Amino acid sequence: MNEFPQFINIPLGDYIKTFISWLTVNYSGFFDGVKAGILSVLLKMQDFLIWIPWFAVILFIFALGWKVKNLKSGLTFTAMLLLIGLMGYWEAMMLTISIVLTAVVISLLLGIPLGILSAYNKRMDNIMRPILDAMQTMPSFVYLIPAIMFFGLGSVPAVFATTIYSLPPVIRLTALAINSVSHEMKEAAHAFGPTTWQALVKVEIPQAMPTIMAGVNQTTMMAMAMVVVSSMIGAKGLGYSVLIAINRTDVAMGAEAGISIVFLAIIIDRLTQSVSEKFKYDE
Amino acid sequence: MEKLRVENLTKVFGKHPKKILQLLEDGLKRDEIFKTTQHTVGIGNVNFSVEEGETFVIMGLSGSGKSTLIRCLNLLNKPTAGKIIIDEENIMDYDKKQMREFRRNKIAMVFQHFGLFSHKTVIENVEFGLEIKGEKKEYRYKKSLETLKTVGLEGWEDYRISALSGGMKQRVGLARALANDPEIILMDEPFSALDPLIRRDMHTELLDLQSKLKKTIIFITHDVNEAFKLGDRIAVLKEGEIVQIGTPEEILENPENEYIRNFIQDIDRSRILKAENIMRKSILKLNNSQKPKIALEILDDSDFQYGFVVDRETRKIVGVVEADDLIDAIKNKKTIEEVMHLDYITVSKDEYVKEIIEKAYETKYPIAVIDESENYIGRIQRGSLLKALV
Known part of the structure; x- marks a missing residue:
């Protein structure tokens, strides 16, 4: 009596597996197309990032840090990047950045419109909410399985898994941002007879921008975390070095790659955060 | 000439507002309806008309339904029943497109907490209505600059809204409404967020402006002295219904009931009564x-x-x-x-x-x-x- 009855067994996992297999077989053309698309963007991005001389990158980040934050931050970022380079992880870092950037761009292109849609449409919001909950609580490794089934091994499934994982914050925060534009400001806009599009573009999005930017920051950080995990399915980069270090129980390599990831995350976080600060308006 | 007429206007908030109309007709009061049905009667059976060029003040305490009423006039609130007739047209029959045209060309609104766009500069705020109408950039700028001048904000066009004081912010709000050349201006307690001295200046300025522009103004306030100072005619609203309408002198001399008498008790008559x-x-x-x-x-x-x-x-x-x-x-x-x-x-x-x-x-x-x-x-x-x- 203490055991859960075995005879009523619902094989939900099998259903999902069947569904995913069905997708893979019947929509292989679609997935191949997506794969080719993502791959071409990714490769161009990688080529470009590796092509830029290392000192140009450091100079650029230094200047950016100085401009959006302060001189001290600029110098700190420079020191961090130099250390990553000196430890020998420059190229790995660039590969990581390329996957993160591609995933973030896709997340934003999908996430901001979806966020706006669910702010405007109650039913859309009701549908999105449980999906987003699931996306955020599902262990990140689980995304790797369908990613392999759809796209095989390599960087493309990594971009796919990273995109799925980093999508929720930008959707959530965009919806929140649009919903929390002050009531009087919305009324003021509508009192002048704009179309829905005009009100959205001229008033609501600009007003929502600080919160949307916080969403962009969150999404970037999530992507950064996921790209490391996705090295398990063959994504090159800093995460891959960590993976190798685990396999070899190589403490030195693990520490170096780990520190590089932390530094990169700090730089990306501080920069996107400062940019989002710039969007704040005083009342 | 009559510009605007409101007939039996009713606004009920809740899930099934139409069902409440019958209860209102049966003579149930606001709080009874709320207790039994959880519906709030914002305004019930309001009637009045406003002449062209008149400043019509709607006065009432908070919760009297005055904000609900003024928002019905540009359909920010969709009334439950009744008619709003502006220039012989019932605006409640408008479809979405007609409503946009109506808001773009005929009516503008000034808000209690200004409702300014903090991401825009002063002049961009004033340009907003013209931008929505699709006016050319040069025209927009020129027109807005002129309007800023009429409200006394020359030279402030490129400032951020956050750099302005309360009084200046409301001038921007006023300029934004005026730039559109509306025939009717709705003002929802525009000066109640300002301190008394600034408020007095704004009164004088509004009276000056109005003597030049002769717009039809519908002005909401809870302040008796303000109402009597600015209004050509005043409607006193209580619990969603109009208690009395009249010129300031008429109301002072013949208050309809005890409620009005209490209202006008502490008014400074020497500023209302004329020789x-x-x-x-x-x-x-x-x-x-x-x-x-x-x-x-x-x-x-x-x-x-x-x-x-x-x-x-x-x-x-x-x-x-x-x-x-x-x-x-x-x-x-x-x-x-x-x-x-x-x-x-x-x-x-x-x-x-x-x-x-x-x-x-x-x-x-x-x-x-x-x-x-x-x-x-x-x-x-x-x-x-x-x-x-x-």
Whole structure:
């Protein structure tokens, strides 16, 4: 009596597996197309990032840090990047950045419109909410399985898994941002007879921008975390070095790659955060 | 000419507002309806009309439904029942496109907390309505600059909204509404977030502007003094219904009930009542070519001790005489002109009692009231000045 009855067994996992297999077989053309698309963007991005001389990158980040934050931050970022380079992880870092950037761009292109849609449409919001909950609580490794089934091994499934994982914050925060534009400001806009599009573009999005930017920051950080995990399915980069270090129980390599990831995350976080600060308006 | 007419306007908030209409018709009160059905009657069966160029003030305490009412007039609130007729068209029949056109061209609104766009500069805020209409950039800029000038914000066009004081912010709000050249301006407690001194300046400025622009203004306030100062006519709203509509003088002189009486209790009457409201019409007219004896007879027949003397040709006041002066004239064979006094005071019929009181100290005679063409139309006994204040 203490055991859960075995005879009523619902094989939900099998259903999902069947569904995913069905997708893979019947929509292989679609997935191949997506794969080719993502791959071409990714490769161009990688080529470009590796092509830029290392000192140009450091100079650029230094200047950016100085401009959006302060001189001290600029110098700190420079020191961090130099250390990553000196430890020998420059190229790995660039590969990581390329996957993160591609995933973030896709997340934003999908996430901001979806966020706006669910702010405007109650039913859309009701549908999105449980999906987003699931996306955020599902262990990140689980995304790797369908990613392999759809796209095989390599960087493309990594971009796919990273995109799925980093999508929720930008959707959530965009919806929140649009919903929390002050009531009087919305009324003021509508009192002048704009179309829905005009009100959205001229008033609501600009007003929502600080919160949307916080969403962009969150999404970037999530992507950064996921790209490391996705090295398990063959994504090159800093995460891959960590993976190798685990396999070899190589403490030195693990520490170096780990520190590089932390530094990169700090730089990306501080920069996107400062940019989002710039969007704040005083009342 | 009538610009706007509201007929049996009702707004109910809740899940099934239409169902509540029957209850209202059966005469149920607001709180009964709320208790039994959880629906809030914002406004119930409101009727009024506003003339073109008039400043119509809707006054009520918080929760009286005044904000709900004003938002019905540009359909920010969709009324549950009734009609809103503007220029002979019932705007409640408008579809979305017609409603946009209506808001773009005919009506503008000024908000209590300004409702300015903090991501835009001052001039970009003022341009907003024109931008929505799709006006050309140069025209927008030029027009907005002119409008900023009329509200006294020349030179502030490129500032951020956050750099302005409260009073200046509301000037921007006003300019934004005016830039669109609307025929009707809705003002939802526009000055209640400002401190008293600034508020007074804004009153004066609005009155000045209105005397030039002659827009139809519907103004919401909870402040009696503000209502009486600005309104050509005032509607007092209580629990979603209109209790009384009238000119400030009418309401002061004939308050409809105890509620209105309480409302106007602490009002400064000397700023509302004008000379013509408290004067006694003068039938008695002495003229400068009369014989003193006849003049004395006329004066004796009246209860007055003083009489104003007008010029026979021009009908303008030339002096004031007492019975004693006339007796003196008869005895010494003088003319009226020789005995009359010249140190009298005249006020125009539109002058406020407050200003008249200040002048009253300067003379011992009654005060003569004259009309636009300077004809003598009445007099104010000094005692009746005090009586007017209570």
